[in-house]
Amino acid sequence: MRGLMRIAFAAAVIAVALAAGPRAAAADSKLIRKVDAYRQAHEIAIVGELEALTRFRSVAADSSGIVAAASHLEGLLKARGFDTAQLAVPGSMPAVFGSLAVKGAKRTVVYYAHYDGQPVTPSEWASDPFDPVMRSGPIASGESRIDWKHARTPLDPEWRLYGRAVADDKTSIIAFLAAFDALEAMGRSPSVNLKVLWEGEEEAGSRHLAAILRSQAARLNSDLWIIGDGPVHQSRRRMVSFGARGVVGMEATVYGPSRALHDGHYGNWVPNPAAMAAELIAAMRAPDGHVLIPGFLDDVRPLTAAERSAVAALPPVEEQLRREFGIARAESPDGLTASILRPALNVRGIRAGHVGAEAANAIPTDATVSIDFRLVPDQTPARVRQTVESFLRAQGWTVVAQAPGSVTRLAHDRIVKLEWEGGYPAFRSDMTTPAARAVIAAARDAAGGAVAVMPMMGGSVPLYMFDDAFHVPVIGLPVVNHDNNQHAANENIRLQNLWDGITTYAALMSELDW
């Protein structure tokens, strides 16, 4: 059946191309309604494809799950007539590539997303992260579990499907495929040559992405990258974003006695590493989130006038989010967007000794702090590392890269082991190029109204790599709900965002031209 459809689709491409050339694909007010109608007729099948993809354990801890997901994705592209390949370099997980040439199209767009997910702590989830469950709403909202496979359509658009990576980014992948299917069913030809690149180790720091891009430069050649990562604006408006913060992770371990000691007999005399970890954090980060490390802000590039205007035009969401997150205050008096346009030092976790029923009256042997730095242009991971290490040395720490042996322990007063993740810099794309204007226009058509135009997302995507490798516009087109619990337990996608994603991708495939 797929084979027959492909032939019909190819014929349609030729027909459209002959009739009016690629410009015929420009803004079509009926297109979105038709795509929506297609989706309404296929809701169970579309959610089924998302559910099937979410079942793959594509997380860094399970490379076989990643490999299996890649093969599955390649199969989905092949079935739709794409030329496919799994792109890899030594040591990397596979990136899934697909391309489909469109007769008459003068531009080529690569649609990027990643299919790997953040690590999971299953005990924190309301259900198995890899056995997706549909619920009628957010967790702890009085929601119920839904037997969606036997539900009547249209499905309630406020329902949410729960699973690791379902939002970040498997929904973007499925929305792209469903949009493609809708256009194919309508006999509508894309306005651009289509390429996809679905990465398999974004959540592990995209350590091999630059090498993959470089080694596959000819294959990935294009006029525009569309990055389908991250959530839409908290106002629920669809969003076009022109950058993302960079990131570099660091794990700091500080050392106390070589064995845990009774804190009654030795407390006050033997150094307490849990207290040292607290001092380390408090020395680096002010209560309002500002980073206290000298030089850390030196490289920060100011916003342009266009970027400042875009921020000012965003609808306010702070009061809504305060209520949603159950917080009485923000760390910073600035608004959310202004805050995340600054670099950040996030404490992801601390572990020392024990708490609760396991707490013992002991001085722990060590304490570990997991941190990520979110970077803005023109900070770099290397400079951040240098600045942090210089600061710690100036504060009296001996910085080591390996757990210290007894000789090192006895020689240095305060030892901190720093383990740096690779990380990558931030990137902001020019918001005023023709391609940028075309993408904003297509997103507005799909939305039937205003979209949120963001100079830079707070989250991190290695956009700089695309810029470095290709020097073409790189534009973010996120589709998932902001409250998707991305990176935490109970990650979920709200169905309306999946539906919106399909129309947005349909517009980005069939209306783009510049």
Add this chain to the structure above:
Amino acid sequence: MRGLMRIAFAAAVIAVALAAGPRAAAADSKLIRKVDAYRQAHEIAIVGELEALTRFRSVAADSSGIVAAASHLEGLLKARGFDTAQLAVPGSMPAVFGSLAVKGAKRTVVYYAHYDGQPVTPSEWASDPFDPVMRSGPIASGESRIDWKHARTPLDPEWRLYGRAVADDKTSIIAFLAAFDALEAMGRSPSVNLKVLWEGEEEAGSRHLAAILRSQAARLNSDLWIIGDGPVHQSRRRMVSFGARGVVGMEATVYGPSRALHDGHYGNWVPNPAAMAAELIAAMRAPDGHVLIPGFLDDVRPLTAAERSAVAALPPVEEQLRREFGIARAESPDGLTASILRPALNVRGIRAGHVGAEAANAIPTDATVSIDFRLVPDQTPARVRQTVESFLRAQGWTVVAQAPGSVTRLAHDRIVKLEWEGGYPAFRSDMTTPAARAVIAAARDAAGGAVAVMPMMGGSVPLYMFDDAFHVPVIGLPVVNHDNNQHAANENIRLQNLWDGITTYAALMSELDW
């Protein structure tokens, strides 16, 4: 056989009493050698009794293990002719009581120890905490496992038996029983009426001990309490101690967003509870261990001249301990003993988010800090609680006792839930009473030389309760090695300390008179 021995023993008591009265039990230079000889002939059996006792899972998390250990201990006393009882008040674990009247004895001594142990984290242990293992030395010293049950005696006195509570305090209990058996075998009568009280919830804060002492005042009436808890001096000298710090535990939980949030999208704007926990600790405690909470030190009672002299007479151990613990510096420039004679704020543990492979780029929902305050005379847990809570309120925290609901979260900027353990005050006994001098003399006889005389141990034992209830001297007679890993993983007893404990208890049973 036990029955026959008991009759023989009773006859011996009468014979000694007739011959010379209780003074005949005064310092006998041959006694210690005879007790040692008895021990050498019974090493496997004595270690066997310690091993059997250590197999009981007598930890707070397992009340059935505590109850079973109590019955076992009662049986050991009954077999030795003691009148026994399990003392309890509603809600308490049983305290094991035994008494043996000695004809002609004018003084009565109660020997206290506890048979419950600290909580365990089995994954941190080199072997099952409740399946004792003998090793040739400390963990990671190149030690080997020993099949001690089939070893030739005398056993190597540097061998160590590993298991939870084996040192804290099950060795004191077995040393007492072995000393009793040795005296019985020698036909030597105790010089005092013997009572024992073995508590079952010391590691859970001795919450019912005061009530047990009050309700059993007649039964527990005595002239002296000997407290067999804690380790001997780090110089390995035997020790007599005249007090112990008090303690009060506190768990503080601080709150961020009501669900974990992507720290790229929200870091810098949504409060980070891991950072807040670090700020909380750093605000309360200086890097040198001094407590920064105003008023915390107001109640501290200065040392007496006798106490200061005793501290000055202790052999220095700091360099040895620095090497042993693998630390280049102490928190405080004062020596160990001076440091632990001050109150302390110990951070026992911190938990927030995740570290290592599980670290996710998320702002955690909360962070928990487990603390114990070590108290000195005349601090009280109630005053400490009041001082800490006042300080936190002054720092802008809203102090709550329950996890906050959404209304509370939205109403208060910085919320900390404080959960206080019962705790108890410190106690220092007069070092100059006749009973004190008699105990020091007996310990010196057993040691055949100097002993360490400590005004107060750093660890906590609820000595104040004995003083409150009975107003008689309360003196600490610890026996276990200082490096026993008390309260931590791989707790162990060095055999020489068990052997020393037996002679010390023998002297304290047969030589005390004042």
